[in-house]
Amino acid sequence: MKPHRRGITRITWFKLTVCACLAAMAASLFTPYPAQIIRALKGEPEPATDAPDAYPPHTSLPPEQPDQTQTAAPDTAGRPGTATEDARLLSPWTPERTIALPPVQYPPFPPVLPTRPSTGALTNIYELARGLNLKTQANFLPGTLASSDKETKSNYQMTLTLNVKQPQALTKKEDILKLNPKLEAILPDLSTLFSHARVSPYYGQIYARKQTEIRKNLASLTKLLDRHNFYDTETILEITHPETRRKLLWLQSEMDVVSDGSDGDRLSTMPDKILKSSFYQPSTSYRWKKRTDKPNPLLKPWQQRLAAYKASLAKAPAAEKAALRSKIDHAERVIAELKRYSFLISEYDPFIVVPLGVVNQSSPFSPQFGDYAVVIVDGKLYPALVGDAGPRYKTGEGSLRLSREINPKSGPYSRPVSDLVVSYLIFPGTAEPEAGPPDYEKLTAKCRELLNDIGGMGDAFKLHQWEDLLAPKPPPAPAPSPSPSASGKEAETTAKDGKTAADKPSETPSSPSSTTSAPAAP
Numbered sequence: 141m142k143p144h145r146r147g148i149t150r151i152t153w154f155k156l157t158v159c160a161c162l163a164a165m166a167a168s169l170f171t172p173y174p175a176q177i178i179r180a181l182k183g184e185p186e187p188a189t190d191a192p193d194a195y196p197p198h199t200s201l202p203p204e205q206p207d208q209t210q211t212a213a214p215d216t217a218g219r220p221g222t223a224t225e226d227a228r229l230l231s232p233w234t235p236e237r238t239i240a241l242p243p244v245q246y247p248p249f250p251p252v253l254p255t256r257p258s259t260g261a262l263t264n265i266y267e268l269a270r271g272l273n274l275k276t277q278a279n280f281l282p283g284t285l286a287s288s289d290k291e292t293k294s295n296y297q298m299t300l301t302l303n304v305k306q307p308q309a310l311t312k313k314e315d316i317l318k319l320n321p322k323l324e325a326i327l328p329d330l331s332t333l334f335s336h337a338r339v340s341p342y343y344g345q346i347y348a349r350k351q352t353e354i355r356k357n358l359a360s361l362t363k364l365l366d367r368h369n370f371y372d373t374e375t376i377l378e379i380t381h382p383e384t385r386r387k388l389l390w391l392q393s394e395m396d397v398v399s400d401g402s403d404g405d406r407l408s409t410m411p412d413k414i415l416k417s418s419f420y421q422p423s424t425s426y427r428w429k430k431r432t433d434k435p436n437p438l439l440k441p442w443q444q445r446l447a448a449y450k451a452s453l454a455k456a457p458a459a460e461k462a463a464l465r466s467k468i469d470h471a472e473r474v475i476a477e478l479k480r481y482s483f484l485i486s487e488y489d490p491f492i493v494v495p496l497g498v499v500n501q502s503s504p505f506s507p508q509f510g511d512y513a514v515v516i517v518d519g520k521l522y523p524a525l526v527g528d529a530g531p532r533y534k535t536g537e538g539s540l541r542l543s544r545e546i547n548p549k550s551g552p553y554s555r556p557v558s559d560l561v562v563s564y565l566i567f568p569g570t571a572e573p574e575a576g577p578p579d580y581e582k583l584t585a586k587c588r589e590l591l592n593d594i595g596g597m598g599d600a601f602k603l604h605q606w607e608d609l610l611a612p613k614p615p616p617a618p619a620p621s622p623s624p625s626a627s628g629k630e631a632e633t634t635a636k637d638g639k640t641a642a643d644k645p646s647e648t649p650s651s652p653s654s655t656t657s658a659p660a661a662p
Contacts, residue, residue, distance in 0.1 A: 272367060302358055306347065309339040310375035310392060319374070319392070319561045322519045329595025333379050333388070340389065340505060342498045343376040349497065349533040365533070373535045374560040376498075378505045379594075386593035389505050391494075391564040393536030395517075397543045398493050398528060399552040400424055403482040404436035406577060406610040415441050422474060425499075426491070426509040426527045427481040428575035436478040446471040482577065484527045486539040488609050489578050491527025492564060493537035499529050510571030514587050514603070516563040517546055521597065522604045523587040525578060526566060536562060545604070565594075580606040 168174060283289045290296075310316060313334040317323060324330050350370055357364050374392035381388070400421040402410065414420050415438065422438040449471060453464045484491055492513055499507055507513075507526045515522040515538065522542060530537050540552065547556035567590045584603050591597055 272364060300358065302354065302364075304354070304370065307371060307374075309343045309377075311337065311339060311377070316375075316392065316563075319559075320516070320563060323516065323563065325598045326516060326519070326521065326601050327591075327595060328598060329381075332382065333390075333594060334377075336382055337377040337379045337390065340376040340378045341503075342495075343373065345497055346373055346376070346495060346533060346535060353533050368558070369534055372560070376535075381594050384593040386590065387505055387568050388594055389507060389566040389568055391535060391566065392560060393562055393564065394555065394560055395543060395546070395557045395562045396537045396555045397540055397550055397552055398530070398537050399486045399540045400528065401483045401485040401489070401539075402436055402438050402478070403485055403577070404434045404439070404478075405430060405432045405482050407485060407488070408434050408437060410437045414438075422483070423477055423481070424483040424486075424491075424528045426525065426575065427477075427483050428577070430480060430482050436482075439475065439478045442471055442475050442478065446475065484525070484539070484578070485610075486541065488541055489525070489527065489539060490522060490542040490545070490606055491525040491539045492542070492566075493528045493530040494526055494566070495532050495535055496529045497532040499526065505568050507566045507568045508571050510575055512567050512570045512583070512586050512590055514565045514591060515542065515546075516565065517557060517561060519601070520546075520604060521587075521591075521601060522546070523583045523606065525583070526571075536564075565591075578608075580608050 283295060311334075313324075313331060316330075316334070327333065350365060353365050354370075372393055375390070376392075377390040379388040379390055380386070401424045402422045420438075422436065422442070446468065449464055449468045453461060453468065456464055492515065494507055499509065509526055509529075511526040513524045513526055515524055522545065524538070524542060527539065538546075538556075540550075543550040543556040550556035570586070570590065584605055588597075588603055591603075597603075
């Protein structure tokens with residue numbers, strides 16, 4: 141018995157016939173017969189076919205062949221609308237309106253270009269801001285092909301040269317008297333001081349730092365140190381008095397203005413222009429621990445600034461996050477200092493600024509923060525403290541209080557003295573053991589004592605006495621009350637005066653109505 145094979149479909153003639161019919165019906169859909177059948181069922185007539193020689197509209201006639209004869213145009217007189225169309229086509233064309241065009245303006249002809257570039261040198265001298273003179277010179281030399289010259293870097297280069305005269309330190313008394321002729325009368329021992337003076341190493345260090353600052357900025361074509369700040373130090377002398385052995389650091393310079401510092405214990409409020417300023421520094425290098433619970437007025441603005449930095453850090457791109465983190469670290473350090481320390485206030489305290497490379501060094505002539513100093517300018521002597529540190533390459537800076545006492549027109553952006561006529565006499569190692577707010581009576585007495593150690597002052601000169609503008613004002617004294625004895629005497633005198641006035645006849649003339657008597661009764 142043969143096994144039955146399942147799953148195999150057999151193809152029969154019936155199936156083939158059905159498939160052929162279905163294929164024929166599908167193919168008939170692409171012939172015109174289905175449309176004719178539909179029109180026949182609907183009773184619609186067959187559409188008229190176009191003539192074999194007709195052409196579709198908007199199609200040009202074929203070009204005339206040489207072997208074909210020209211046929212006459214059919215007569216269209218009997219067609220409606222043909223005469224109107226022919227008359228319109230045969231009528232001449234007339235413009236509907238005249239358009240006036242503006243005249244054409246041709247650009248001027250360009251100047252005649254040179255046939256060949258000129259060679260030679262072009263020199264210009266510019267005077268830049270803040271005293272820096274710039275001399276430029278462009279040299280054009282004949283070369284070869286551009287494709288060859290572009291391969292050599294030296295063919296297109298700039299050589300930048302800055303010429304600066306390096307000054308020498310002042311060492312002679314005659315030279316210092318040219319700057320301040322009254323110094324010999326102010327300091328009787330001036331000759332002795334200069335005979336024992338030597339140029340401090342700090343002078344060379346400061347000018348070496350000036351050179352470094354200029355070289356660094358010159359290579360990157362950024363802002364250079366201007367002429368005023370380069371020539372701001374006439375001399376720095378280290379002097380030891382031969383008799384008292386008192387050490388003195390003499391700095392001859394000009395005076396710029398510093399406007400920094402805050403102290404919540406002495407000044408609990410500050411103007412809005414300071415609270416909102418992004419340049420005002422709330423601290424000075426000379427500081428002491430807070431003595432009250434009063435908050436520093438700049439504490440809240442710095443806390444708000446810190447919160448703004450942290451909010452910006454969350455949304456800042458990756459390129460700006462490093463700078464924001466640095467600002468956050470700085471703000472946190474400032475806030476910690478404001479909570480713990482008090483500082484000098486430039487607007488109220490007289491102090492000077494010493495370069496960072498000079499202050500707090502190991503030399504016995506290096507001043508410390510809090511040391512006493514005397515500023516001599518224009519024949520006057522001003523006691524001061526070493527209160528802050530400035531840039532390493534700059535000298536000559538005083539607080540706003542000191543600057544305005546020297547020149548009332550000075551301000552945060554206006555220096556009191558621009559010439560090198562300010563003498564800073566700094567006494568190293570004289571700071572008080574415990575730092576604290578300035579005591580102006582003690583400041584004057586201590587500076588007078590230190591001046592006596594170097595020969596004293598002239599008889600016609602005296603130290604300026606500062607007034608403590610932040611000291612609490614005493615309450616007004618009550619009006620004196622009269623004593624009992626004085627009151628009795630005053631009452632007795634008044635009674636006597638009244639009696640005398642009553643006994644004395646009146647000198648005032650009486651009116652007529654008062655002198656006329658009334659008529660007698662009948």
